[in-house]
Amino acid sequence: MKIKTLFIAPYPAMIPLIEECRGKEDDLDIKIERGNLGHALPYVKNAEANGTEIIISRGGTAKLIEQETNIPVIDVQVSGYDMLRVLTLANDFPGKKAIVGFSNITLGAKTITDILEIGIEVFTVAKEEEVEGLVFELKSKGFELIMGDVVTVEAASKFGLEGILIQSGREAIYDAFYKAKSVYHSFRKKQMENELLKEILKANAENILVTxxxxxxxxxxxxxxxxPPVQPSQLGTLVHRMESPNSVVTMNGKKGEVLKIRVSTLKIGEESFTQFVISELESEKQPSSNVKIEAVPQLPMIIQESEAMKECLGAISAANNRNFWILIGSAGTGKSLIARYIHYLRYQGRGLFASIHAEENMKMPDGFDEDIRTIFIYGAEEISSKKRSGLVKHCKQWTQAGKEVILSLQGETKGFHSAIFDDEANRVYIPSLTERREDIRPMTAYFIASFHQKLGTSAIKIKEEAIELLEQYNWPGNAAELKTFLYDVVTAEKGYTIWKETVAKHLKRKQPRPSQIDEGLLTGTLDQIEKRIIEAVMEEEDQNQTKVSKRLGINRSTLWRKLKQ
Structure with a gap:
């Protein structure tokens, strides 16, 4: 796109030369006008209204224009060639000769006349009003030829002296064109920076980084x-993840704090900038492993070859605009993945997704961060029956505040019936893996590929007979158990193929082993027998107290107390 340029020629003889040079200039769209000093100002006013981007003129006219406009002005300089031409013309003139003009003319003239030892005196003026008085004085001193700009030649003519106009040649005009382009790009860059700052100030944000x-x-x-809580290089990856023009994502800062980052694009002219507005998530200032806030930038991958899963996702898509969801499915069926799926369908990557353990809900602030759009609550069956009504109450309050609330349950659990059978709730039943066996094959392929990409595992293929074994197994832990099982298989496999024998060996480990009771285990007092049993189970479960308490049917505090006895 050409730069819109106005060239104001202070004397008529300059116009043909400008037109000739204009024909060889590709980057400037040049309009030519004739006007000297004050006569040029009406063109300047029109130029501002017409979107002119740069003005070119010469000498006093250029200086006057600079005072009257914010448009950049280029002053056509008098080159050494121009000065030599006029001195050659004046050389044969008899009598005393002088050069009168502004400094753009006289500085170069003085240098040349001194070097060449030419008998021409040079006089510099600062204002147009000084010219006539100086020319009149020179006449009284016997000067007969006066050289200079338009105003100087006009003053010489007024007092009956001979005048020669110092004209600009092609070299000076081409040089002015080059300067015009250079100044325009520098000026435009500064202009864009100013416009950018204006846009940033409009955002009225506290912590900003712009790239x-x-x-x-x-x-x-x-x-x-x-x-700065984060390096600019880290933020660069967010630009490519951005699916909407104003995305919100989360990232860990240098000190481990959870940052909320709003990413947006600023367009200034033809240039694009990325603005990052950064703040620390209020709900994460007291971190808990039971609370996680994240962005969901793309639709989660859910395998749906089976009719059962197609019906499940179909029910989600057909749900109306109610914002309270109940996900019912046994452990490991992928309720958290389904929750993220719902969040993305509703908000298309905008807003944040919060996962909260039911035990934490009473500790959460009344108002969540404004960018948290979806609240997913898990572990509801683990809280006491007394707290369940309070959890349901909180869910209703959050929905009334405009949040999408998703409550995860393993069944139609007592204490949550008021929520499950609420007419305002979207109920979604998640099928177990045994109900969607057709999905085992594609899920296996997906998990193997995922482990290969993320962990660099060797295995990239599984034999048909091995797949059949996986399809025959009941998977009480559902999709989560299948994923964990395949992780163990692929991390142990050093070859490229997973064979039937490998899968069979790992499945065999999952079969319950007949218990062998040590004869000495059941001797002694009841307390001694109980302690030996606890110690034996602790050894079998690698000292994992959670697993031990679950196997023995006691809570962890009771287990801890008995171990201390």
Whole structure:
């Protein structure tokens, strides 16, 4: 796109030369006008209204225009060639000769006349009003030829002196064209920076980092952080993940804090910039392993070759605009994945997704961060029956506040019937893996590929006979158990293929082993027998107290107390 340029020629003889040079210039769209000093100003006013981007003129006219406009002005300089031409013309003139003009003319003239020892005196004026008085004085001193700009030649003519106009040649005009382009690009860059800052100020954000299209930092402002909480290079990856023009994502800061980052694009002219507005998530300032806040930038991958899973996802897609969901499915069926699926369908990657253990719900603030759109609550069966009504109450409050609330249950659990059978709730039943055996084959392929990409595992193929073994197994732990099982298989496999024998060996480990009771285990007092049993189970479960308490049917505090006895 050409630069819209106005060239104001202070004397008529300059116009043909400009037209000739204009024909060889590809980057400037040049309009030519004739006007000297004050006569040029009406063209300047029109130029501002017409979107002119740069103005070119000469001498006093250029200086006057600069004072009247914010448009960049290029002053056509008098080159050495121009000065030599006029001195050659004046050389044969008899009598005393002088050059009168502004410094753009006289500085070069003085240098040349001194070097060549030419007998021409040089006089410099600062204002147009000084010219006539100086020319009149020179006449009284016997000068007969006056050289200079338009105003100087006009003053010489007024007082009956001979005048020669110092004209600009092609070299000076081409040089002015080059300067015009250079100044325009510098001016435009500054102009864009100013416009960018205006846009940033409009955002009225506290912590801002702005990068250009190359990822280079062009602006930063930190009000609530003493130092930048994240490196600009880390933020670059977020630009490629951005699916909407104003995305919100989360990231860990340098000190481990959870940051909320709003990513948006700023368009200034033809340049694109990326703005990152950064804050620390309020709900994460007291971190808990039972609370996780994240972005869901793309639709989660859910295998749906089986009719059971197609019906499940179909029910989700057909759900109306009610924002309270009940996901019912046994452990390991993928309720958290389904929750993220619902979040993405509703918000298309915008807003944040919060996973919260039911025990934490009473500790959460009344108002969540405004960018948290979906709240997924898991572990509801693990809280006491007294707290369940409070959890349901919280869910209703969050839905009334406009949040999408998803409650995860393993069944139609007592204490949650008021929520499960609420007419305002979307109930979704998640099928077990035995109800969707057709999905085992594609899920296996997906998990193997995923482990290969993330962990660099060797196995990339599984034999048909091995697949059949997987399809025959009941998978009480559902999809989560299948994933864990395949992880164990692929990390142990050093070859490229998983064989039937490998799968059979790993499945055999999952079969219950007949228990062998040590004769000495049941001797002694009841307390001694109980302690030996606990110690034996602890050894079998690798000292994992959670698993031991579950096997023995006691809570962890009771187990801990008995171990201390």
């Amino acid at each position: 250009d299209s190359k990822g280079e930092k062009v602006f930063e402002q930190w009000n609530t952080f003493t130092l």
